[in-house]
Amino acid sequence: MSVGTSADARPDVAARDAVTQALAGRQASLVMLFVSPTYNMHAIASAAAHAAQDAPVVGCSTSGEIADGRGGSGRVVAVALGGDGLEARTSMGLLADGATAAGSAAAEGLRALTRPHRALILLPDGLAGHHASVVRGAYAVGGATVQLVGGCAGDELAMGTTWQIFGDRAYTGVIVGAAIGSDGPIGIGVGHGWRRTGDPLVVTSSDGSQIFTIDDQPALDAYLAATDAPAAASSDQEAWQRHALERPFGLPRPGGDEVRAVLSADFDNRSLFCGDIPQGSMIWPMEGDADSVMRGTDTAMDEAIGALQGVPAVGFIAFDCAARRNILGEEGVATETSRLAQRAGEAPVAGFYTYGEVARRTGSRGVHSATLVLLALG
Known part of the structure; x- marks a missing residue:
């Protein structure tokens, strides 16, 4: 090589x-x-x-x-x-x-x-x-x-x-x-170096790449609440991206959590784009530092x-x-x-x-x- x-x-x-x-x-x-x-x-x-x-x-x-x-x-x-x-x-x-x-x-x-x-x-x-x-x-x-x-x-x-x-x-x-x-x-x-924080959440509506609801609430709003997001992140794309890139989700798997980055959000229908999280999945907010x-x-x-x-x-x-x-x-x-x-x-x-x-x-x-x-x- x-x-x-x-x-x-x-x-x-x-x-x-x-x-x-x-x-x-x-x-x-x-x-x-x-x-x-x-x-x-x-x-x-x-x-x-x-x-x-x-x-x-x-x-x-x-x-x-x-x-x-x-x-x-x-x-x-x-x-x-x-x-x-x-x-x-x-x-x-x-x-x-x-x-x-x-x-x-x-x-x-x-x-x-x-x-x-x-x-x-x-x-x-x-x-x-x-x-x-x-x-x-x-x-x-x-x-x-x-x-x-x-x-x-x-x-x-x-x-x-x-x-x-x-x-x-x-x-x-x-x-x-x-x-x-x-x-x-x-x-x-x-x-990866990420760790669980807070309580588990359930994806109640998803097509596998876009999450529509979490715990039967609009996915974006549930995510912002679970991760203590600043108010600007609920409507401003730049503030949202800064917040989301540092707060992925974790899926429990044998041998440890698989991590899913929250890539983007639709502010109109309050959904999240977060690949490969099936409907019905239990997920945890994750946190980490350098x-x-x-x-x-x-x-x-x-x-x-x-x-x-x-x-x-x-x-x-x-x-x-x-x-x-x-x-x-x-x-x-x-x-x-x-x-x-x-x-x-x-x-x-x-x-x-x-x-x-x-x-x-x-x-x-x-x-x-x-x-x-x-x-x-x-």
């Missing part, structure tokens, strides 16, 4: 330079792109595919990029994976066909893998919702022996459009999958390294939630990315800030948000 970056304002130059750095004159099995939404994604995809020298290219837009021991915005980050012990296949699913079918289509590359260790990297549309159905669709193809990992595309919290890159084109409304097979072990680490979130970083790295069972890592791919970036702030992000780089040693770390994370190690579930997910390659 090797990494290239560029902040050149010209999309074709930025893509070419980042990919060329990552390849370093070698042939790759896979090139991944994590791209600031300030760029023209069509131009990025075309230039990157040309520079990749026949290697398959996948990627997405971000809410910030991670590379070179730092996190921030405004770059193109390219990750090249290759070597004699690694193979990769890419595929794409259309959400217009349904989320479950799209997840299955994105997992089709798994069928061609021959190496003993396998994982599927998923890059879903960050605003489409129904990510649990996407994971179920991918699980139906990969089965219990294949780890699922990834992150949902972002757009710097504009909540307008997210982009996915497949080959030489950019899309929206799709699920991109990159199946990797390796002779070396593949590990996943998950950590220190607890940083402990989640250490947990994710401990798990990822431990899953390699003593084999040295050759690289880490980070899928870190935009909500965590918000609570850490610039100073905290610098500390976190520096800590990841130090823990990784000589192995590179690269990734992006997401609108939700995928990490399935056991069972058919594996949707997270406000969480750090690390993919470790041994």
Whole structure:
């Protein structure tokens, strides 16, 4: 695994330079792109595919990029994976066909893998919702022996459009999958650092991505009351976003709570957009601070390294939630990315800030948000 970056304002130059750095004159099995939404994604995809020298290219837009021991915005980050012990296949699913079918289509590359260790990297549309159905669709193809990992595309919290890159084109409304097979072990680490606060709530009306009522009250009003929100957050978008990004929900699951970021609100019908919380779910408001979130970083790295069972890592791919970036702030992000780089040693770390994370190690579930997910390659 090797990494290239560029902040050149010209999309074709930025893509070419980042990919060329990552390849370093070698042939790759896979090139991944994590791209600031300030760029023209069509131009990025075309230039990157040309520079990749026949290697398959996948990627997405971000809410910030991670590379070179730092996190921030405004770059193109390219990750090249290759070597004699690694193979990769890419595929794409259309959400217009349904989320479950799209997840299955994105997992089709798994069928061609021959190496003993396998994982599927998923890059879903960050605003489409129904990510649990996407994971179920991918699980139906990969089965219990294949780890699922990834992150949902972002757009710097504009909540307008997210982009996915497949080959030489950019899309929206799709699920991109990159199946990797390796002779070396593949590990996943998950950590968030959030904790429950207050009393549990019940989602009494939801379509899976939009919550309409909580405890039979308008969802937005119930959430604001449960989290002691300032008055401005009930009607002002900026005040709402500051409040909500630091106060996700938690769903009880075996092994610990899965976290769901509260992405946005409809002030007219008083509903919440909070992906993958089914009707009837019991949920808790969650709270955290920079220190607890940083402990989640250490947990994710401990798990990822431990899953390699003593084999040295050759690289880490980070899928870190935009909500965590918000609570850490610039100073905290610098500390976190520096800590990841130090823990990784000589192995590179690269990734992006997401609108939700995928990490399935056991069972058919594996949707997270406000969480750090690390993919470790041994």
